Amino acid sequence: MKNEIAEVWFFNQGWEAHAFQKACWQQIAAGHSGILNAPTGYGKTFAIWFGVLDSYYRQQETLDKKPKKSLHTLWITPLRALSKEIHKATSQVSLDLDLDYEIELRTGDTSTSARQKQRKNPPQALITTPESVHLILASKGGQDYFKNLEFIVVDEWHELLGSKRGVLIELAISRLKSINPKLKIWGISATIGNLAEAKEILLGPGNQGVMVKADIQKKLEIQTVFPDNLEKFPWAGHLGIRLLDKVVDVINQYQTTLIFTNTRSQAEIWYQQIITAYPEFSGLLAIHHGSLSDEVRMWVEEALHEGKLKAVVCTSSLDLGVDFRPVDCVVQVGSPKGIARFLQRAGRSGHRPDATSIIYYVPTNSLEIIEGDSLKYAVKEKLVESRIPFVRSFDVLIQYLMTLAVGDGFQADDILQEVAQTHCFESITQEEFDQCMALLIHGGNSLQAYDDFHRLELIDGLYKVTSRKLAMRHRLSIGAIVSDLMMRVKFLSGKYLGSIEESFISKLNVGDVFWFSGRQLELVQIIANDAIVKPSTKKKGVVPSWMGGRFAISPDLGEAIRHSFRNIHKKSGISPEIKFLRPLFQEQEKLSALPKEDELLVEYIKSKYGYHLFLYPFEGKLVHEGMAQVLAYRLSLLKPATFSIATNEYGIELLSETDYELDKTALQQLFDPAGLHKDINSGINVMEMAKRRFRDIAGIAGLVFQGFPGKQMKSKHLQANAGLFFSVFAEYDPNNLLLREAYDEVFDFQLEEGRMKMAFDRIAGHKIIFSTPDRFTPFSFPIFAESFRERYSNEDWQSRLEKLKMQLLDG
Structure with a gap:
């Protein structure tokens, strides 16, 4: 079946369509849903877009009279910038071919009047974000707006999959499929390790769908x-x-x-x-x-x-x-x-x-x-990470139920059936759904006395929100992106430069200088949520540190790094990187030992700072942070001690005043995978971590109002309010779903318990190389430097470290 619209446009551009583009057009013409996997820069958008246009105009040909215009395609992207890009490309096609297929944008930037116009007179295609889809569902008549929808396209699905925004999409699709069972769903995804699973999650159970892969090897x-x-x-x-x-x-x-x-x-x-x-x-x-x-x-x-x-x-x-x-x-x-x-x-x-x-x-x-x-x-070797989808995100479900109630209302049994069809909630029980409903109807087991938590009312068989104040507050809170509270950075003139995390600004005093937006700025004053600044010519400045900076090395990159360390023993056929590092490895071997891929190197070094235990699992900083606390806890059971902990991507340092009698047997017991979960709970302040995680969960679930636009609540107030709920639930409602979710997320995402368990299992089968060098080694020095940096002021630590390094080189 030919796609004539595409052929004409491509011919006019002087382009030849790729095989994967033609395959997409055929699959869409055959009425299939699916996922497209292709590299950037090869026309992924057009692979789907011309299929959509072709389907639309073929239907128009079969109709006697022109129907009333309604929404035909919903194109969802994770970024506003990407939405604009797609709007520009697709609108150009309509312009070039003089088509009456209208495309409009709806993002956080879209004005209220433009949104109202879109509601009364919908375009054929709306390019939008996950949050905006939920905002439409939270408006009266919102579900009607989608009744003639034929296509949903989710762009950069791999990016959304491993986040709660992915859950927002799963829930929206579950509703839109009920409104229009013939809906065709397409995802566009980069290569990930679990592409087949990504397809199943997006399309839902029972939908076979197709996978179109571009056979293009980008050089x-x-x-x-x-x-x-x-x-x-x-x-x-x-x-x-x-x-x-x-x-x-x-x-x-x-x-x-x-x-x-x-x-x-x-x-x-x-x-x-x-x-x-x-x-x-x-x-x-x-x-x-x-x-x-x-x-x-x-x-x-x-x-x-x-x-x-x-x-x-x-x-x-x-x-x-x-x-x-x-x-x-x-x-x-x-x-x-x-x-x-x-x-x-x-x-x-x-x-x-x-x-x-x-x-x-x-x-x-x-x-x-x-x-x-x-x-x-x-x-x-084509190693690439999987994106781990969120499951049982009850905070997002509670927000979604509220969204439907603020909109047209919903029947509880119908929605439970729909929700149970999503990957995120396929294991939900009636009791768990009832708990979510109870939280919204009367505040659940522990918040019944507070009117603010009597949010839903049953009217003619539908659960609805009748309070205009609650409805408005909810619409302002829709979404699942959470981060440290942001403060706006402004000049005295009022010009807005951007936003910065409150945790950074709260550490500064008036008169302090910091770098931001490529400028050197002096803090003049803080007014509510605004940091007022002026340009500065002072030479010294602080660089803002953002919480997002604590990336973890992925399991696949960890595997590749351990593979590289296997090659450091080779004499020939090695890469320029390993050749360049050879003197460092020779120094490491001379002072201590050089581990092979199936060996764990442990170094025990005495210095004027105390006894340093260095271990090198090569699992990445975040996993090492959790591992270090478990190992410190296990050591303290052998002999009570206080430890300073430092980690980097390659290893761990445990520093204490206490000398331990260590040998290979003791070290093997330290890394015993048995009892790991219990020791994580005993050795790490999981409760404090869960309390911080709960702040975000409480915000998404609507327990804590984040404030009105431009008047966000201070993070300490949010933390205090969320902390109050956390304590109430912990004491009076220990089985509360949101409380359980906070702990689950700490174990799964912050402590990466699964990866820690894999690391302990892997090391259990490794040979342990135990070394007691008389001074720091090339492997241990960078980790020691991490803890050293914390102890001294900025200039102080660099000069002291340089001095220490010179002593090592002289030695």
Whole structure:
């Protein structure tokens, strides 16, 4: 079956359609749902879009008279910037071919009048975000709005899958399928380890669906940027900025370069350092991250499109979908922490078919150089992470029930049947659903005395919200994105620069200087939720640290890194990275030992600071943090002691005043997988972690009102309110679903109990190499430096560490 609309448009562009695009058009014409997996820059949007248009116009041909215009396609994206991009591309098609198929945007930026117009006179296609779909369901007649819907397209589904926003999509689709059982659902996803599962979750049970994979091998070139000299005793961050000149050499070779950093503070540092060292980049270099104002970000994106910028320093805010054709090179500063993230970033360059994606990897310390080898191995072996979907997210379900009640109302039994069809809630019981309902009807077991929690009323068989105040508050709270409370950064003139986490601002005093948005700013005063600032010329400034900076290394990258360490023993056929690191490994072997892939190295070193126990599981910082606390707890059972704990991506340090009699048998017992769950509970303050996690859950479930736009509640008030609920539930309602969810999320996501268990199981089968060097080794020094940094002021620790390093080198 031919897709004539596509053929005409492609012919006019002088393009030839890819096989995967034609396959999508055929599958859509045959009435199938499915998932499309294709690399960025090859026309994924058009692969679905022309199928949608073809279906629409074929139906029009069979009708006697033109029907009243209604919503035909809902295109959901995770980012507003991506929504604008798709709106631009699809509207151009309607314009080029003079089609009467209208496409409109609905995001947080859409004005109230435009939304009202869209409700009265819907376009054929609406490009929107998960939150906006729920907002429509929370309005009167919202369900009617979708009654003629034929297509739902979920863009960047892999990105949404591993988040509670993915649960919002699952729930919305469950409702829209009931309104229109013939609905066709398509997802667009990058390559992930569990693509088949991603398809099943999106399409729902019983829907066979199809998988269309692009048979396109995007050429990828990975180059590691090496320092001139190898630092045998490295510490985190000692290298990054030292490679600045080499990064600028790379920038100068290409038309446009994206410089990706893992954290916003790192982005601010790099931007500042490049501009200071190379003032000629002024006006050609920009910065882009999630805390900058929309206005600043849109300007950067526009300038990138038009090829006006030489380079942009950015974070994951530019990871997704937005297509910048002028970008022909990507630089990754520091470990990308995950293979999928690295590939996604690499794919931002060479956005033309047959173009090679070029990515330069810039290590931030000597040991990180090995990850250049690990990343090449992962790409060659096609290792890529799975996205773990959320299950049993009762906070999102409670919000969703409230959404339906604020809208047209709902019948409890019908909604339970629909919800149980989603992956997230396939295990829900009647009792659990009743608990969610009870919380909304009368506040459940422990909040019945408070009128604010009598939210739903049964009217003519439907549960509804009759209070206008509660309805308004709910509409303002829809969504599942939670983060530390943000404060707005403004000049005295009122000009808005962006937002910054309250936990950072709360540590500053008036007069303190910090870097933000590529500027040096002095804090003048704090008024409610605004940090008022003025430009500063002081030389010293603090770089904001964002909570998002604590990435974990993915299990797959961990596996690739352990594989690289297997190659360090080889004499030939080794990568440039391992060849460069050879002197460091030789030093490590001379002072201690060099572990093989199936060995765990443990070092016990005495220094003037105490007794240092170093272990190297290579599991990533977040898993190590939990492991370290379990190991400290187990050691304290042998002999009571207080420990200082430090971790990095490769290992753990436990420092104490107490000397332990250690041997291989004792160490094997330390890593015994038996009793791990019990020891996590005993050795880690899980309750405190659950309390903090509960703040977000309480916000999503609507127990704690986050405040009105522009008048957000201070995070300490939110924490206090949420803490109150946590204590009440813990005492009077210990089986409360939201309380249980807080603990489950701590174990699954913060402590990564599953990964910790796998690490303990893996190590249980390893040979333990126990070494007692007389001084710090190249492996131990970077971890020791992490704890050393905490003890001293900024300049102090660097000079002291340098001195200590010189002593090690002299020794």
